[in-house]
Amino acid sequence: MNRRIILILVLPMLLAVQASAVEGGIPGDTDGDDVLTFSEYTAAALSYLDAAYMGGAGEIDRDDILDAAWVYARWDGKPVVVTDSSGRDLTLYRPLRRVVTFSGEALETLRSVGFDMEKVVAVDKYTHEKSTFFPECQDKPDIGSIWSPDMERIISLRPDAVFLYASISTSACDDIQRRLEASSPGIRVFRFDCFKPATYPEEIRKIAAIIDEPGQGEEFASFYESTMDRIRKGTADIPADERVRVYFEYWTDYKTVAAGSGYNEKIEIAGGLNPFAGESGEYPIIDPEAVIVMDPQVIVKLAGQGLAVGGYAHHDPETLAEIRSALLERPGWSRISAVKDGRVYVIHSDILGGAQHFIGTAYLAKWFYPDRFADLDPHAIHQRYLSEFQGIDFDLASMGSFVYPE
Amino acid sequence: MRGSPADRLICLILLLMLVPAAAWGATVTRTLSTAEPGAGEVFEVSLSIEGITLGGVVETLPVGYSFVGTNHADDRILARDGQVAFALINETLITYQVRAPSSGSGDITGIWEDFLGESNGTIPASHLAVDGIETEVENTPKERPTQEAAPPFALLTAIVALVIARRGGQR
Amino acid sequence: MEQSISLYEGYARLKRTRAAFMLALIFGLILLIGIAVTLGSADLGVAESYLAILAGLFPGRFSAPELAITIVWDYRLHRVLFAVCAGFGLAVAGSVMQGILRNPLASPFTLGIASAAATGASIAIVLGAGVVGGEYLIIGNAFLFALLAAFAIYGMARYRGVGSETMVLAGIALMYLFSAVTSLLQYVGSSEELQAVVFWMFGSVDKSTWPKLGIVALVLACTVPYLVYRAWDLNALAEGDEVAAGLGVPVERSMTVMMLIASLITAVIICFTGTIGFIGLVAPHITRMIIGSDFRTLLPASGLIGALLLLAADSIARSVLAPQVIPVGIVTAFLGVPFFIYLFLHRRDA
Numbered sequence: 001m002n003r004r005i006i007l008i009l010v011l012p013m014l015l016a017v018q019a020s021a022v023e024g025g026i027p028g029d030t031d032g033d034d035v036l037t038f039s040e041y042t043a044a045a046l047s048y049l050d051a052a053y054m055g056g057a058g059e060i061d062r063d064d065i066l067d068a069a070w071v072y073a074r075w076d077g078k079p080v081v082v083t084d085s086s087g088r089d090l091t092l093y094r095p096l097r098r099v100v101t102f103s104g105e106a107l108e109t110l111r112s113v114g115f116d117m118e119k120v121v122a123v124d125k126y127t128h129e130k131s132t133f134f135p136e137c138q139d140k141p142d143i144g145s146i147w148s149p150d151m152e153r154i155i156s157l158r159p160d161a162v163f164l165y166a167s168i169s170t171s172a173c174d175d176i177q178r179r180l181e182a183s184s185p186g187i188r189v190f191r192f193d194c195f196k197p198a199t200y201p202e203e204i205r206k207i208a209a210i211i212d213e214p215g216q217g218e219e220f221a222s223f224y225e226s227t228m229d230r231i232r233k234g235t236a237d238i239p240a241d242e243r244v245r246v247y248f249e250y251w252t253d254y255k256t257v258a259a260g261s262g263y264n265e266k267i268e269i270a271g272g273l274n275p276f277a278g279e280s281g282e283y284p285i286i287d288p289e290a291v292i293v294m295d296p297q298v299i300v301k302l303a304g305q306g307l308a309v310g311g312y313a314h315h316d317p318e319t320l321a322e323i324r325s326a327l328l329e330r331p332g333w334s335r336i337s338a339v340k341d342g343r344v345y346v347i348h349s350d351i352l353g354g355a356q357h358f359i360g361t362a363y364l365a366k367w368f369y370p371d372r373f374a375d376l377d378p379h380a381i382h383q384r385y386l387s388e389f390q391g392i393d394f395d396l397a398s399m400g401s402f403v404y405p406e
Numbered sequence: 407m408r409g410s411p412a413d414r415l416i417c418l419i420l421l422l423m424l425v426p427a428a429a430w431g432a433t434v435t436r437t438l439s440t441a442e443p444g445a446g447e448v449f450e451v452s453l454s455i456e457g458i459t460l461g462g463v464v465e466t467l468p469v470g471y472s473f474v475g476t477n478h479a480d481d482r483i484l485a486r487d488g489q490v491a492f493a494l495i496n497e498t499l500i501t502y503q504v505r506a507p508s509s510g511s512g513d514i515t516g517i518w519e520d521f522l523g524e525s526n527g528t529i530p531a532s533h534l535a536v537d538g539i540e541t542e543v544e545n546t547p548k549e550r551p552t553q554e555a556a557p558p559f560a561l562l563t564a565i566v567a568l569v570i571a572r573r574g575g576q577r
Numbered sequence: 578m579e580q581s582i583s584l585y586e587g588y589a590r591l592k593r594t595r596a597a598f599m600l601a602l603i604f605g606l607i608l609l610i611g612i613a614v615t616l617g618s619a620d621l622g623v624a625e626s627y628l629a630i631l632a633g634l635f636p637g638r639f640s641a642p643e644l645a646i647t648i649v650w651d652y653r654l655h656r657v658l659f660a661v662c663a664g665f666g667l668a669v670a671g672s673v674m675q676g677i678l679r680n681p682l683a684s685p686f687t688l689g690i691a692s693a694a695a696t697g698a699s700i701a702i703v704l705g706a707g708v709v710g711g712e713y714l715i716i717g718n719a720f721l722f723a724l725l726a727a728f729a730i731y732g733m734a735r736y737r738g739v740g741s742e743t744m745v746l747a748g749i750a751l752m753y754l755f756s757a758v759t760s761l762l763q764y765v766g767s768s769e770e771l772q773a774v775v776f777w778m779f780g781s782v783d784k785s786t787w788p789k790l791g792i793v794a795l796v797l798a799c800t801v802p803y804l805v806y807r808a809w810d811l812n813a814l815a816e817g818d819e820v821a822a823g824l825g826v827p828v829e830r831s832m833t834v835m836m837l838i839a840s841l842i843t844a845v846i847i848c849f850t851g852t853i854g855f856i857g858l859v860a861p862h863i864t865r866m867i868i869g870s871d872f873r874t875l876l877p878a879s880g881l882i883g884a885l886l887l888l889a890a891d892s893i894a895r896s897v898l899a900p901q902v903i904p905v906g907i908v909t910a911f912l913g914v915p916f917f918i919y920l921f922l923h924r925r926d927a
Contacts, residue, residue: 039481045462045493045521046484053464053517054489069460069521125901147776148901152619152648168769171702171715172776175784178712183651260767282767 024186026071026079026093027064034093036068036077044068067094074212082210085166085199086191096188096211098159101127102146102176105194105355106163106207107134112355112389113208114216121157132399133312133392146172151179159187161210166191194355196262197269201225220389227358227381228269231365234372235271243273244368247296247338249327251304255285263302266357270364272298292332298367299338301327304349310401311350312394320346320404343367346404351382359385363403379406432457434518434529442538443506448474451514453492453500453529461520463492467504468512468534476502511535595868595878602881606661609885613657613892619648630654659785660891660905661884662793663846664856668883669801670839671857672864672876676811677832677839678741684858685843688744688836689726689751691852694844695778696755696762697722698851702773703766715777720848726751727840731833740818744836780853780906782891789849796845800838801880808872811835815870853906855913856883862916886912 026036028044048065050056060068071077071094080092099115100122101107107127111117122141127134141157144150146169154162162180164173177189190210192203201221208217246267248257257263257274260282267274275294276286301323303310309319324346333339345367352360362378379396386394394400432455439450453463467473467488476483478500482493492500504514516529535541615626629645631638633654667685674683685691697718701707709717733747734740763771804811810831813821822828847853860883864875890908897903 041460042482042493042495045460046482046491049462049464049491049493049519050484050486053466054484054486054491056486066521066524073460073522144901147772150618150902151652152617155648155652156619156644158644169772171773174712179651183647281765 024093026068026077028060028068034079036072041068041072041077063097070095070212080209080212082190082206084191084206085193085203088191090188090190092188092210094160096161098157099161099163100143100154100157100159101163102143102149102173103163103165103192103194104130104134106190106192107137108355108390109192109194109204109207110163110211111391112220112385113204113211114213115211121159122154130312132394135392146176149176151176154180155183158184161188161190163190163192166193167196168193195353195357197228197265197357197361200355200357201228223385223389224358227362230376231270231361231373234365234376235269235369238271238369240273243271244298245294245296246272246274246368247276247291247294247299248274249299249301250283251302252285254288254291255283258282258284262353262357266352266361266364267300270361270368272364272368288330288332292336295336296338297341297343299327299336299344300364300367301344301346302349302352303346304353310346310348312400315399315401317401317404317406320401324404348402351402356382356385359402378403431523431525432461432518432520432527434458434463434516434527436514436516436529436532438514438532438534441533442535445508445536446506448503448505451502451504451532453516455494455498455500455518458494458518458520458523459496460522461494461518463494463500463516463518463529465490465492465502465514465516465529467514468510470507470510471512471514471534472505472507474503474505476500478502506534506536509536509539509541511540591869595874598868599874599878599881602878602885606881606885606888609888609892610657610661613660613888614649614653616892616896617648617653619644621645621648626653655787655790656782656785656891657888659790659793659849660782660888662790662797663782663850663853664860664884664887665801665880666793666797666842666846666883667853667856667887668860668864668879669797669804669876670842671883672861672872672879673804673811673835673839674857675861676815676872677835678745679815679817680741680745681862682858683745684854685839685847686852686854686857687752688730688748688840689755690723690840690843691847691854692752692755692759693726694719694723694847695774695852696759697725697848698777699759699762699766699774702777703762703770716848720844722755723844723848724840726755727837727844731837734833741832744832776904777851778906779904780847780851780909781894781902781904782850782887783902783904784849793845793849796842800842801876804835804838805873805876807831807835808876811872811876812870815872851904851906853887853909855909855916856887859912859916860886862920 025032026034028040028047029036030040030043044060044065045068047056047058048060048062051058051060052062071079074095081089082092083089097119098121099110099119101110101120102124104124104127107120107123110120117136120137120140122143123134123137125142125145127137128140128142131138141153142150143154143157146164162176164176166173173191177191180187180189192207193199194203194207201224204221204224205214205217208214208220248263248267249255250257250263256276256279257267258279258281259277264274264277268277275296276284276290279286303320303323309316309323324344327333327344328339338344345363347360347363350356351363359378359382362373362376362381366373366376366378382402383396386392386396396402434456435454437452437454439452440447443449451465453465455463467490469488472488473485473490476490476492478492478497482495484491490502494500511534513531513533515531517526518529519526611627614630615621615623621629625641625645626649628639628641629649632641632646633650670685671683674685674687675681678687680687697707697720698715700722701715701718705714707714707718708721729751730744730747733750734743737743737747759774763774766774810821810826813824813826814828814831814835818828821831843857861875861879864879864882868874868878887905887909890912891905894903894905894908
């Protein structure tokens with residue numbers, strides 16, 4: 001009885017899966033050996049022309065022949081295999097034409113490596129909210145968020161690729177991936193983080209390979225690496241006892257960062273020493289007295305989502321200044337070295353978390369070691385990133401607020 | 407794309423008639439060795455192609471004129487019923503030979519497709535007349551969808567409307 | 578003589594009311610299923626949705642656009658049917674609990690089963706530890722812990738003597754214990770893990786699949802007929818332990834078996850959905866108001882009402898903030914408000 005019931009319930013699903021298109025193989029690859037040879041391509045071209053203009057009955061339609069031409073000319077007739085950040089190998093038999101992104105970082109990276117944003121058919125709701133940073137995405141459909149995805153809308157848009165995170169929200173991302181692959185076998189689900197210093201350069205190159213822009217990908221990866229390597233080299237030879245003591249405060253008062261958090265990693269890349277790194281959890285709340293006792297040499301306060309000022313959405317340096325003043329006025333803080341030396345800074349998570357972390361890390365490095373990084377210009381790096389790689393019309397002089405004091 | 411090939415063809419031809427052809431990026435021009443061939447004479451047609459790396463051209467000959475041969479590679483042409491398709495790989499010049507009938511006039515029409523550039527267009531028509539004598543374009547007993555004439559226009563418009571309606575219903 | 582005739586008449590009327598009510602419920606449920614299947618953010622017309630269902634069942638005779646078939650069969654249909662089964666099961670479990678505990682505010686959650694399931698899920702999410710690996714890690718843990726709570730109550734009740742008071746007390750103790758453990762795990766976990774735990778505890782039908790539906794339907798198919806068969810025992814127990822014993826009902830054994838069955842139904846549902854509250858509490862009450870407390874009809878009727886409530890809640894959850902899908906547990910939590918207000922205003926003996 002068990003099996004029959006399950007069969008009755010599962011059978012329609014099997015039928016449904018069968019009904020959805022099974023896309024495999026390069027269009028025109030008639031012998032199925034995953035190589036589109038010259039003769040296969042020409043046969044496909046003629047078959048298309050015949051069907052389209054001469055009343056013939058071929059199966060190659062316009063989408064197929066455009067993809068076949070692309071594969072033949074740009075991929076040398078062979079499919080592209082990419083390993084995403086979750087370690088899976090994904091094979092592309094056709095170029096991507098309809099992309100859905102759940103991750104703003106992946107979308108930003110796609111833009112940096114020159115992807116045609118017209119081919120992005122839907123974005124997640126957080127991207128939708130960023131009207132200044134993603135102006136061209138405002139009219140695209142909204143497919144919810146990772147924890148609350150609108151699966152029906154995604155399926156209706158018939159994407160050929162969906163971008164999700166690899167190492168955060170894994171259970172939710174795994175669930176979305178499973179459901180997509182079950183109902184539409186042709187969809188490629190790419191898992192990329194695009195916010196971790198350790199893996200980002202590699203991810204840039206892989207994404208560039210996926211969309212077939214190796215040149216642009218290399219250029220952006222070099223731009224990113226030059227900044228980060230510069231910072232790493234500049235701080236490599238500083239002995240542990242000479243490292244600058246940093247107190248990093250999250251959006252909430254007295255919430256700091258510890259070893260599990262990405263912000264701590266960036267502090268360390270910039271050569272800083274976070275005495276609270278050993279605490280448990282990612283964002284431990286510490287005793288205010290411990291900060292005074294620790295006597296940090298530099299204090300960095302994070303603005304952003306939980307403390308909604310600045311960033312791309314607002315141009316309000318005065319508010320950032322107020323936050324800084326409030327820090328300086330905390331009881332007992334006048335004794336802290338950082339306060340006495342005026343080394344108290346506010347930075348926005350838009351440039352320290354996410355795909356732009358290299359800009360924020362450059363600011364950190366400059367604040368921690370102004371002499372070593374005297375010629376490092378994070379502002380210029382930021383502007384170049386926006387104008388040259390992101391291609392958006394955003395003038396840092398008059399728009400947005402990311403650091404204070406500048 | 408759904409809809410039978412005939413529907414698509416009709417729709418496309420109608421579209422080509424109604425929309426002025428504009429060549430973007432790529433251009434294809436046709437020249438004839440003679441616009442007034444003698445009866446039964448074999449003459450040459452040259453297509454000069456610019457800007458297409460991977461693409462195709464489909465030429466449609468007027469009634470009575472027949473395709474004889476070409477300099478283009480054998481495995482990249484398809485000739486049938488007064489139409490010839492050429493699969494293009496970087497060519498800039500294609501020539502092919504046509505035999506004129508004993509009498510008759512008409513236009514050679516053509517389309518081109520650029521697969522990498524993802525665009526297409528029409529090749530301006532070239533007029534032919536045997537010995538320079540113009541004849542009326544008539545409805546032949548053979549169904550030749552490539553020859554458009556005034557009387558069937560209304561019927562074709564109705565078919566196109568049906569095709570569009572059916573496709574719209576499937577969205 | 579006249580009195581007994583009017584009694585007979587009254588009873589006959591009651592039976593007719595019950596029959597009419599059940600029929601109305603069945604019709605209403607079918608109607609609601611019909612509506613729910615057409616709801617969703619994909620742009621499918623009503624006719625298209627039904628055509629897709631038919632095309633899935635009889636592919637030879639009917640055809641529908643591929644997209645419609647995929648959406649309806651891979652996303653909508655099993656979700657709607659799952660909400661029906663889950664609502665049915667939770668309501669039946671709630672009725673049984675209210676019967677054996679003789680407490681109108683009893684629900685599957687009163688015995689700490691939901692809290693235990695939440696703890697199991699938290700352990701899976703925060704510590705990554707569990708019995709079944711992979712996809713079913715959280716589900717397996719939640720189910721296991723829910724059953725653990727059920728057996729714990731049984732053990733504690735055996736120790737102190739099986740009775741409704743001891744079960745309720747044991748249940749409340751367990752509830753607090755498991756809630757504390759869950760809170761600790763939430764504190765210790767990363768912000769990611771915390772988010773995952775909280776989301777699980779909202780309760781949603783989002784993660785339903787055909788196999789999960791099969792499992793739940795199977796459990797219901799095995800247990801509900803048995804419960805209806807034993808409904809007379811429940812009627813007796815509702816009168817009191819001594820009365821029931823006097824009527825020849827094996828009180829201890831019945832209570833234990835019923836409790837375990839209700840816990841099993843609850844466990845198998847909430848391990849897939851997370852903790853969906855109030856269905857098990859509200860559905861039996863509504864049913865009792867209309868057709869009285871005879872468990873022979875109360876069980877199936879409250880099941881149907883539970884199915885209707887959960888399906889309606891899920892449909893609302895899917896539509897009100899479209900394209901966002903609110904977890905259905907949040908919508909059912911709102912159900913509790915008018916219910917308790919009603920109780921508060923119309924206190925009368927059940």
